[in-house]
Amino acid sequence: MVGRRSLISMGGHYLALVLTAVVMIFPLMWMFRVAFALPGGGLDLAVLLSADWTIQNFRDLFVQANIGRALVNSLLVGGAVTLGNILFCFMVAYGLARYRYLTNRLLFATVLAVLMIPMHIVIIPLYLLCLEAGIYDSYWALILPWLVNPIGIFLVKQYIESIPPSMEEAARIDGAGEMRIVFRVVMPLCKPALAVLAIQVFFTNWNSFLFPFILTSRDSLRTLPVALALYQGHQAIDWPHLMAGSTVAVVPILAVFLFMQRHIVSGITAGAIKQ
């Protein structure tokens, strides 16, 4: 039987939950509402009570502000970096998990060390490096430095180590070549870990601002976050358009999140707790 005390505590629990949820969700709802507001408004509360909805803001963004280009850039760069990480993190992780030489143990120590190095130290040298290498202000600058990442290596290595090597041994006895074993036997087995990795990398890349911002200068190379941050700069603040652009940047991520929540949550906690 449910006692009065536990009813009260249950009520309190739900009250706390709902209040927290409102605080966490409200700003995103606000963005969404303002994105459909009439031009010129979008700051005060009037917009919440207003019954006017329009998709004109989105149309303007794609037609005049060329946000379509930024969207394509984000998808292109995100896709390339994600594919690169799936391949390269897997290769490196396999090398580290199965080839046990001293040099490899040292190499794994560098993976762990990089997890602790603050990114800010890289800003200026990477900028200079890209200038020197002639890839500053090109797609290469947005892709090449990020094709493999230490958290990804760590995640996949853990996973490979949980796979018994007997499958590889069997394939070897059957006469399969080394590369065939790596890519045809082991890689398919790692699908769950690689899915988690792919989502993590794509999200990080999709949302990243700092490096795309400092490593490019041309308008045509802007990714969504860069385009949004700079859109604010050269116009008087125009909230409906800015929030419409933000919605364009958020919706794909939201969709992926809602469909693949379990992978995302397990990826985050696996990456975090095992370090």
Added chain:
Amino acid sequence: MRLTRSAGLSLTSPWILTFGLIWAFPVVYSLYIGFTDYRLLADSYRWIGWANYTELLGDPDFLAALKNTFIFVIGTIPVTTVLALGMALLVNRQFPGRSIFRSAFFLPSITSMVVVALIFTNLLSRGGYISFLASSVGLDPPAHGFLYDNSTALYAIMAMDVWMSVGYYMLIFLAGLKSIPDELYEAAEIAGASCGRTFFSVTLPLLRPVALFVIVINSIKSFQVFVEIFVMTKGKFDTATAVYFIYEQGLTTAFRIGYASAAAYVLFVIIGTFSIAQFLLIRRKASTW
């Protein structure tokens, strides 16, 4: 396993290249360039010893940036940690709708920082929603909005940062809560311990490593706060942080690469010291159990 060394080397080569070019080289090169007067467009540069570092120590902008960075770290981390733990406890037990609430709490963490910063620029501006809330509970919001006032801008950005990151750390706490064996709770119940007593004597001590981990990664991240400052205030109204200073010195107008690299190294050493201290603390605490 009897696999060839060359196969191992070719498999790990992507990391060797990335590590060398993106990590090892920058860490060493920054150190070197920090001792020179390198400017991007100058013809040549020369070794100037500690001159950049002594200039930094007397540069009011740098000292202000360091002060703001410390305010940011010291102000946000306890709040984020406590709120994240509280939220983890709220969604830890079984109840209908649990996963919906958990996702709702986590949503801000997967949103782009630029987008979050833009939304809050709107909410925090004059006549915006948060000003309205403040005045409706009898507070007096700044005349030009929270972001255009020296005494509120940094704190407003800090509050936003807490809002954004709390869901992520909640997930880490949740994983930590799951790893506490049920037997301990059963034992506490048999011993007649109250909820509060169970929390302070069972849950909290066992969560200590997770909490310290959350604090370490959150402080490494928070020491480098940049994007929200760039989007929301461009470092004005006493909000410039260390990384903003580095960006401004090294990659805008004057392009003082050497000077900015020295500043980056100061921050690097601060973060390093902080992390090592926290790790030693974790190890000591862990060994006393």
